[in-house]
Amino acid sequence: MGPGLYLHVPFCLRKCAYCAFFSRPAEPAAVQSWQAGIERELKALPAEFAPETIFIGGGTPTALEPDDLGRLLDGIHNHTDIRNVVEWTCEANPGTLTPEKAVLLRAAGVNRLSIGAQSFDDATLRRLGRMHSAAETSASAALAREAGFEHLGLDLIYGIPGVRGDSFEADVEAALALAPEHVSCYCLEIEDGTPLARAAAAGDLAIDEAEQRRQFEQARRRLGEAGLAAYEISNFARPGCECRHNQLYWSGGDYIGIGPAAHSHWNGVRWGHTAELAGWKRAFEEKLEPAAKARETLVMGLRRTAGWGREEFRKATGFDYDVLRGPEIARLAAEGRLVAEPDRIRLADEALFVSDGVFAELV
Numbered sequence: 137m138g139p140g141l142y143l144h145v146p147f148c149l150r151k152c153a154y155c156a157f158f159s160r161p162a163e164p165a166a167v168q169s170w171q172a173g174i175e176r177e178l179k180a181l182p183a184e185f186a187p188e189t190i191f192i193g194g195g196t197p198t199a200l201e202p203d204d205l206g207r208l209l210d211g212i213h214n215h216t217d218i219r220n221v222v223e224w225t226c227e228a229n230p231g232t233l234t235p236e237k238a239v240l241l242r243a244a245g246v247n248r249l250s251i252g253a254q255s256f257d258d259a260t261l262r263r264l265g266r267m268h269s270a271a272e273t274s275a276s277a278a279l280a281r282e283a284g285f286e287h288l289g290l291d292l293i294y295g296i297p298g299v300r301g302d303s304f305e306a307d308v309e310a311a312l313a314l315a316p317e318h319v320s321c322y323c324l325e326i327e328d329g330t331p332l333a334r335a336a337a338a339g340d341l342a343i344d345e346a347e348q349r350r351q352f353e354q355a356r357r358r359l360g361e362a363g364l365a366a367y368e369i370s371n372f373a374r375p376g377c378e379c380r381h382n383q384l385y386w387s388g389g390d391y392i393g394i395g396p397a398a399h400s401h402w403n404g405v406r407w408g409h410t411a412e413l414a415g416w417k418r419a420f421e422e423k424l425e426p427a428a429k430a431r432e433t434l435v436m437g438l439r440r441t442a443g444w445g446r447e448e449f450r451k452a453t454g455f456d457y458d459v460l461r462g463p464e465i466a467r468l469a470a471e472g473r474l475v476a477e478p479d480r481i482r483l484a485d486e487a488l489f490v491s492d493g494v495f496a497e498l499v
């Protein structure tokens with residue numbers, strides 16, 4: 137799979153209660169200096185860099201005013217070799233996507249819109265600190281279709297304290313009613329420094345892991361029945377609508393991330409940027425030792441439902457996974473946490489919800 141380009145748009149209307157991503161209010165001066173930084177980085181992309189996927193993420197890319205969004209898209213067109221691009225995604229949040237912005241994105245070549253629905257229950261949305269209502273999510277999906285988007289993704293959050301199983305089931309049904317090509321279902325994480333973490337520390341939030349697991353399994357079953365097959369722990373798609381850009385991350389591919397807090401992996405070097413609105417620089421840069429990189433790729437690829445084929449892994453890393461981690465693989469298979477066939481390994485269904493424990497033993 138060819139390389140990918142990621143652009144980080146670090147602006148949101150307001151901070152959600154659970155969010156630890158780098159984002160700030162979209163004040164005009166901040167947007168202008170961020171744009172200048174993005175253009176500098178676009179101009180400095182390696183001459184041979186011709187991405188097959190582009191992912192504009194955030195933050196909330198659609199928090200940008202139409203002029204700023206247009207300038208960003210022009211910058212990509214003017215300074216990037218986009219001839220090989222087959223998938224171009226932009227994240228959007230309900231309440232910030234207008235018909236004008238949707239048309240602008242589509243006309244620029246964006247062919248996949250990923251909408252942060254999170255829940256279709258207004259009380260839950262308020263508890264999460266989201267800025268939008270469920271009705272606005274449906275309206276965003278409709279206007280994306282009108283603008284010509286044939287590939288729509290919806291993000292949902294499960295395992296929210298106080299949200300009962302039947303309410304989450306209703307979220308999944310409401311998402312399906314919008315006929316998305318792709319659904320991502322993430323477990324609510326309590327991230328340090330967020331209002332949710334403070335509520336948890338004060339004893340106001342009780343995480344119910346058994347309920348989280350029930351909701352995870354219910355989503356997997358229901359989305360599968362509706363034709364959205366699980367292809368990664370948290371991701372579901374109609375056949376052929378899997379997100380190529382994310383598959384690049386899971387298969388150890390090359391990508392360049394531009395913007396604050398963005399990460400890159402290019403030609404065996406990995407680096408990440410500081411989280412600053414202007415003048416971001418490399419916070420770290422490391423050359424990866426081949427076996428360590430291969431172990432990391434092993435774990436990332438096991439996030440995919442299909443796991444790793446032996447030959448595919450050898451091609452991607454130069455290693456046989458049994459040479460890297462043979463005894464651990466055999467033990468995890470004996471414990472029923474991995475399925476090991478002669479030439480393929482994958483996570484056992486029972487281990488999907490507790491995959492971190494498996495990965496910790498393999499990396």
Ligand code: SF4
Pocket residue numbers: 147148150151152155156157159194195196229252
């Ligand atoms: S919209 Fe997304 S990036 Fe912005 S604060 Fe909410 S969760 Fe974080």
